[in-house]
Amino acid sequence: MADIEEDRGLLAxxxxxxxxxxxxxxxxxxxxxxPAICDPxxxxxxxxxxxxxxxxxxxxxxxxxxxxSLQTEVLQDLNLNTAKFMQLYAWYSWPNVILCxxxxxxxxxxxxxxxxxxxxxxxxxxxxxxxxxGALVNRFWLMEIGRFIFGIGGESLAVAQNTYAVNWFKGxxxxxxxxxxxxxxxxxxxxxxxxxxxxxxxxTLLLGAPGHTTLxxxxxxxxxxxxxxxxxxLVLAFLDKRAExxxxxxxxxxxxxxxxxxxKDFPLPLWIIFIICVCYYVAIFPFIGLGQVFFxxxxxxxxxxxxxxxxIVYIISAPASxxxxxxxxxxxxxxxxxxxxxxxxxxxxMMLAFTFWTPWIGMSLLGLxxxxxxxxxxxxxxxxxxxxxxxxxxxxxxxxxNLGLALIAMAAGAILDSRGYLFLQVFFCSCICIALVAVxxxxxxxxxxxxxxxxxxxxxxxxxxxATSEAENTRRPSQLTEGDVARLSPMSAFGLRNCHLxxxxxxxxxxxxxxxxxxxxxxxxx
Amino acid sequence: MAAAWLLCAALFSSAFCSSGAASFxxxxxxxxxxxxxxxxxxxxxxxxxxxxDNDTLHFLFCSQGAPTLLLVHTRVTSSYVSVDWERFLSxxxxxxxxxxxxxxxxSSTALVFSRLLEYDDVNNTADMPDELFPPYxxxxxxxxxxxxxxxxARLCGAVAQGSICLHLSVxxxxxxxxxxxxxxxxxxxxxxxxxxxxxxxxxQRSRFLLELHSVGGVxxxxxxxxxxxIDDEFTPSIFKVSEWTSGTNESSCDGCGFVLWKQVAYRHxxxxxxxxxxxxxxxPRRQSGGALAEAGGLALAFFATEGDExxxxxxxxxxxxxxxxxxxxxxxxxxxxxLVGVGLPPSDTFSPLVAAIxxxxxxxxxxxxxxGGVYVCLRKRSVSSAxxxxxxx
Numbered sequence: 001m002a003d004i005e006e007d008r009g010l011l012a013x014x015x016x017x018x019x020x021x022x023x024x025x026x027x028x029x030x031x032x033x034x035p036a037i038c039d040p041x042x043x044x045x046x047x048x049x050x051x052x053x054x055x056x057x058x059x060x061x062x063x064x065x066x067x068x069s070l071q072t073e074v075l076q077d078l079n080l081n082t083a084k085f086m087q088l089y090a091w092y093s094w095p096n097v098i099l100c101x102x103x104x105x106x107x108x109x110x111x112x113x114x115x116x117x118x119x120x121x122x123x124x125x126x127x128x129x130x131x132x133x134g135a136l137v138n139r140f141w142l143m144e145i146g147r148f149i150f151g152i153g154g155e156s157l158a159v160a161q162n163t164y165a166v167n168w169f170k171g172x173x174x175x176x177x178x179x180x181x182x183x184x185x186x187x188x189x190x191x192x193x194x195x196x197x198x199x200x201x202x203x204t205l206l207l208g209a210p211g212h213t214t215l216x217x218x219x220x221x222x223x224x225x226x227x228x229x230x231x232x233x234l235v236l237a238f239l240d241k242r243a244e245x246x247x248x249x250x251x252x253x254x255x256x257x258x259x260x261x262x263x264k265d266f267p268l269p270l271w272i273i274f275i276i277c278v279c280y281y282v283a284i285f286p287f288i289g290l291g292q293v294f295f296x297x298x299x300x301x302x303x304x305x306x307x308x309x310x311x312i313v314y315i316i317s318a319p320a321s322x323x324x325x326x327x328x329x330x331x332x333x334x335x336x337x338x339x340x341x342x343x344x345x346x347x348x349x350m351m352l353a354f355t356f357w358t359p360w361i362g363m364s365l366l367g368l369x370x371x372x373x374x375x376x377x378x379x380x381x382x383x384x385x386x387x388x389x390x391x392x393x394x395x396x397x398x399x400x401x402n403l404g405l406a407l408i409a410m411a412a413g414a415i416l417d418s419r420g421y422l423f424l425q426v427f428f429c430s431c432i433c434i435a436l437v438a439v440x441x442x443x444x445x446x447x448x449x450x451x452x453x454x455x456x457x458x459x460x461x462x463x464x465x466x467a468t469s470e471a472e473n474t475r476r477p478s479q480l481t482e483g484d485v486a487r488l489s490p491m492s493a494f495g496l497r498n499c500h501l502x503x504x505x506x507x508x509x510x511x512x513x514x515x516x517x518x519x520x521x522x523x524x525x526x
Numbered sequence: 527m528a529a530a531w532l533l534c535a536a537l538f539s540s541a542f543c544s545s546g547a548a549s550f551x552x553x554x555x556x557x558x559x560x561x562x563x564x565x566x567x568x569x570x571x572x573x574x575x576x577x578x579d580n581d582t583l584h585f586l587f588c589s590q591g592a593p594t595l596l597l598v599h600t601r602v603t604s605s606y607v608s609v610d611w612e613r614f615l616s617x618x619x620x621x622x623x624x625x626x627x628x629x630x631x632x633s634s635t636a637l638v639f640s641r642l643l644e645y646d647d648v649n650n651t652a653d654m655p656d657e658l659f660p661p662y663x664x665x666x667x668x669x670x671x672x673x674x675x676x677x678x679a680r681l682c683g684a685v686a687q688g689s690i691c692l693h694l695s696v697x698x699x700x701x702x703x704x705x706x707x708x709x710x711x712x713x714x715x716x717x718x719x720x721x722x723x724x725x726x727x728x729x730q731r732s733r734f735l736l737e738l739h740s741v742g743g744v745x746x747x748x749x750x751x752x753x754x755x756i757d758d759e760f761t762p763s764i765f766k767v768s769e770w771t772s773g774t775n776e777s778s779c780d781g782c783g784f785v786l787w788k789q790v791a792y793r794h795x796x797x798x799x800x801x802x803x804x805x806x807x808x809x810p811r812r813q814s815g816g817a818l819a820e821a822g823g824l825a826l827a828f829f830a831t832e833g834d835e836x837x838x839x840x841x842x843x844x845x846x847x848x849x850x851x852x853x854x855x856x857x858x859x860x861x862x863x864x865l866v867g868v869g870l871p872p873s874d875t876f877s878p879l880v881a882a883i884x885x886x887x888x889x890x891x892x893x894x895x896x897x898g899g900v901y902v903c904l905r906k907r908s909v910s911s912a913x914x915x916x917x918x919x
Contacts, residue, residue: 076852081800297763298756354756417799420762426880433887440891444898448905 040243049168049239050177052232054184056117057161059229060154061188063128063222064092069196069307070218071292077212078140082290086413089289091144092151093406099152100398103159104256104391113167113252114237117160121233123153125226132223136216155398159254164236167252168243179322186318188225193311196222197304256391263396269453270384270393272442277377277401279435280342282408283349283428284370288313290412294352294421299359309359316367324368325375332457334376334383335446339439341373346432353425380453551699552576552583552713554677562611569823570672571614572679573607574696576713581632583868584625585696585716589672589681590614591823592665592739593692594638595718598828599781599868600630609827620830634743635783636825637866639664639720641737642690643843646729652849654735659728661737662686665822688724688858695719700872706797707788707863708760710874715786715867721795722860731853734860735845738785739817740810741825742772745782746838748810749773752789757874762799764790768807769871770842786871787864791846793857804848805862810840817841 036044067074067088075085107116127150134142161181169177200218204210207217244251288310295306328337348365351357385393408431416424446453455463555575562571569590576583582605586596598605606626613622625631642662645655667683667690677698682691695703696716702708703717711717722734740747753767770785794801817839818826846860847853854860865871 075800079800081798293763298758298765356754356756416762418762420758420760422757422759423880426883430883430887433891436891437894440894440898444902447902 034246040239040246045239046168049236050180052236052239053161053164053168053177054180055232056121056164056229056236057157057181057185058188059121059128059226060124060150060157061185062192062225063124063131063150064154065189065192065288066128066131066196066219066222068289068292068310069193070200070215071290072296072303073200073210073215073218074135075293077210077215078135078138080140081413082416083410083413084140086286086289086409087144088147089286089409090406091147092154093402093409095148095152096155096402097399097406099156100402101258101260101395103156104254104395105258106156107160107163108253108256113160113163114240117157117164117233118230118237120153120157120160121226121230123149124157125153125223125230127151127153128219128223128226132216132219134216135212135219138212155402163252163254164240167240182321183318186314189314190311190318192222193307193314194304197307256395257388258391258395259389260392262389262392265389266393266396267384269442269446269449270381272438272445273377273380273384274397274400275438276338276342276435276442277397278404279431279438280345280373280377281401282404283345283431283435284313284366285405286409286412287349287428289409290416290424295359298421299356301359309363312360312363313367313370316364317371320368320371321375324372328372328375328379330457332460333454334380335439335443335454337376338373338380339436339443341369341376342432342436342439344369345373346429346436349425349429349432353422353429383453550578550713552578554696554698556674556677556696558672558674560607561609566611566615569669570681571609571824572672572674572694574677574716575607576696576698577603578713579603583714585694586623586824586828587672587679587681587694588824589669589683591826592638592640592663592821593669593681594636594821594824595694595716595866596634596636596824596828597716597783597866597868598625598634599632600625600627601632602627602630605630614827620826621828623824623827625828631743633745633781633783633868634828635747635866635868636741636829637718637785637864638739638741638821638825639692639736640739640821640841642685642722643735643737644728644732645735647731647733647847647853650731650849652733652845652847652851654843654845659732662690664690665820686725686728688722688726690725691721691723693719693721702760703863706761706792707764707790709786709788709863709865710760710872711865712867712869712872714869715865715872717863717865719861719863722854724858725854727854727858730855732855733845733847734854735843736862737841737843739813739821739825739839739841740770740783740785741818741829742783742838742840743829744838745772745774746840747772747783747785748812748838748840750807750810750842753873755874757876759877759880760874761788761790763802764788764804767874770810771871781868783866783868784871785864785866787844787862791860791862793852793859795859795861797861801857803846803851803860805844805846806848807845808843810842813839813841 033039034042036042037048039045067085071085074080074088075082107113110116111119127146127148129146130149131143131146134140134144134146162178165174165177165181196218199221200210200214203214203217203221207214240252243249291310292303292306295301295309296303301309328334344365348362348369351365352359352362381393381397382390412424412427415427443454553576555577557573557575559566559571560573569588571590572585572587574585574587576585580601580603582600582603584596584598584600584605584607586594586598586607588594588596608624608626610622625634641664644659644661645657646659647653662685664683667685669681669683673680678693678695680691680693682689694716697711698713700710700712702710709717720736725734747770749772750768750770753769754765755767756765758765766789768787768789772782772784774782789805789807791803791805792801793803818830844862846862
């Protein structure tokens with residue numbers, strides 16, 4: 001039964017196929033055909049589901065960067081210094097230090113994908129509403145609580161979104177779906193940066209004067225996107241439940257297995273990858289958070305222009321991520337790509353710090369290198385760690401990354417208040433330099449250990465072919481250990497999901513797209 | 527990467543070897559009302575004599591008439607100030623203050639704080655309208671007695687139910703102020719801080735302007751240059767410095783005066799980043815003949831001789847606040863600092879800390895790359911010199 005359903009799920013464009021599956025019940029009539037758009041197996045219905053899936057995360061990404069898009073207004077209306085302003089970002093990251101270990105567990109064992117998505121969307125909604133209320137009544141601690149609750153929902157919602165995608169789409173479609181989800185995420189961030197200023201000015205006209213009330217109203221208007229996302233979650237839950245009934249398939253699972261004891265088995269290259277991840281991203285997100293006023297003060301930009309240039313990183317990342325992901329997958333040699341990305345980011349930060357060249361150049365470079373790093377770095381975890389430890393590895397990586405972001409966000413605000421922008425940029429440059437040291441060390445460690453990470457895609461494919469053919473041929477003893485083979489084999493649904501963390505724009509490695517045959521082999525090799 | 531290394535080396539050298547020329551010191555001697563008869567009303571005169579190796583810089587600060595800071599640079603070490611007190615106190619006597627010997631004077635510059643202007647910024651655009659409130663003439667204010675502390679003096683006057691204070695500091699060597707905007711000073715410069723404390727604004731959306739006049743004997747201060755600098759370490763978020771100079775080629779003008787300030791005023795004391803209020807200035811305009819006589823006091827006493835006025839009087843306005851910034855009413859406090867001196871205006875350089883961080887940050891990966899590359903090459907060579915076959919088992 002499961003195989004037949006899988007086959008039907010994989011057959012994409014079957015226009016006009018009206019046979020329903022055996023055992024289907026619809027309106028009490030067995031065998032009555034459903035219209036194409038209502039048939040969960042049909043591509044048209046799945047496109048509808050895709051639309052809702054994409055908009056599921058829109059509200060969360062839109063509201064995440066709300067403080068950055070209205071930085072001057074937040075600082076002035078609420079009488080904050082930069083250190084306190086950055087607390088709004090730190091509080092988003094704190095819950096995710098722990099929650100990223102439990103997201104999969106909560107979805108698989110406790111809530112189920114449907115209820116879990118609704119709950120996380122609710123958290124996002126309520127968090128943003130509390131945040132807006134805090135601004136309305138001019139209580140900063142309430143805004144911090146709002147961001148904390150928002151953070152609880154935000155990251156876990158991304159996990160749920162990916163699980164839905166893997167559940168509804170298989171094979172080559174998954175690349176497209178993940179790409180679309182990524183684009184929607186970036187679209188949300190970009191729209192937020194460019195539109196919130198306009199919203200604020202309109203509300204000021206309405207209310208007469210700027211102030212914390214105007215700010216609160218603007219954030220309330222932003223919360224509408226969260227309510228919209230919540231609606232999408234509800235609709236998705238209904239459609240998924242209906243599909244489950246009609247197609248008789250199981251509720252989707254993340255397939256994630258977290259075992260914290262695995263941490264002691266992590267190899268050295270993985271720890272170096274963690275360091276690169278932390279040191280790199282702490283120089284990107286806090287910088288974007290503080291970017292608007294930097295561009296206004298140093299480059300004499302108008303507020304609208306400053307917001308536009310701040311959002312260019314996201315705008316560039318939307319088309320660049322799929323393209324660069326494709327290139328990296330085709331060529332391989334991930335470590336070299338990571339090194340390029342880190343060097344380019346360093347160059348762009350130094351350009352912004354030490355010259356008066358137009359920041360469009362620096363920020364565009366930053367957008368490109370940020371996309372490149374995501375495409376090259378996250379898949380490397382899958383090359384270093386066996387599949388049964390992947391969940392723990394990714395969970396640990398995200399946890400450490402959120403911890404770094406929370407701490408450095410606060411530090412960045414404090415540095416700016418006391419020492420100014422040049423020193424802040426030098427601080428970011430030093431973080432990138434630490435990442436660069438780590439990349440160089442990763443290259444040498446990997447080289448001395450056999451060069452797994454830096455193989456070209458062709459070599460890796462060849463090795464995989466050899467490994468699978470050798471394992472099939474039982475007469476000759478395999479030279480590769482089970483661990484090696486497990487490392488090189490394609491990944492499960494969970495692995496697919498974790499390959500692509502749409503928050504950070506990673507693209508599926510080519511070998512991750514599951515073909516039926518590979519899946520079959522994988523089950524044999526296990 | 528090589529370009530980055532070069533940049534670092536440049537930063538390092540600029541941080542350590544900067545201002546070699548101006549790192550000399552002067553010997554300061556302070557006297558209040560030199561040679562004056564018994565206590566008198568009508569304003570104090572502070573004279574600070576900064577003695578260098580082969581020149582002298584006289585700083586004169588007077589509260590008679592409009593508060594004025596006068597710098598006289600002489601090329602001998604034996605110059606002195608002589609004041610005809612009877613005529614000086616009568617307030618409109620030109621030539622009653624002289625720096626002897628007159629032939630040794632290289633340059634003289636005076637900065638007069640003439641007026642405090644106020645306007646109602648109805649639309650929050652910070653554009654100076656045609657109609658302003660009646661200005662506060664600083665020559666008509668009753669100034670307190672000068673409070674001395676070392677080579678610094680504080681002068682306060684009551685205006686609009688608040689006070690305007692001028693704080694002068696003269697320096698004997700190179701250094702940097704402790705409070706923002708942390709201007710870099712040398713022994714050739716003095717610092718004046720203007721504070722408007724507790725004034726009652728005449729409208730809810732009032733903004734203030736400070737009118738300054740400069741009198742420069744041979745080289746009048748007729749242009750303001752705005753420098754953009756990437757370094758905002760000492761004045762966070764401020765990247766522009768304004769220099770009011772005589773506009774001549776610097777190399778030919780040895781003792782030209784300058785007034786230097788960062789385009790910021792602070793709304794709180796002690797200032798924090800969120801209290802920074804940008805300030806703008808108008809272009810210096812030549813003043814009519816009667817301006818000096820109007821100002822009275824020190825500038826008139828020194829520059830004018832027998833009804834003959836110098837034609838190098840220029841004036842400009844410093845306006846505090848920009849569109850969207852809080853009004854004066856928000857904190858009822860404004861503080862603005864300027865550096866007045868002779869010679870080349872001091873220019874900020876990177877602190878050694880910044881240069882060190884960049885050097886380490888850029889150098890470490892390079893070194894590791896080099897060391898690692900060498901190690902890998904050596905290992906490769908030693909491996910290839912051994913047998914090239916891999917073990918079968």
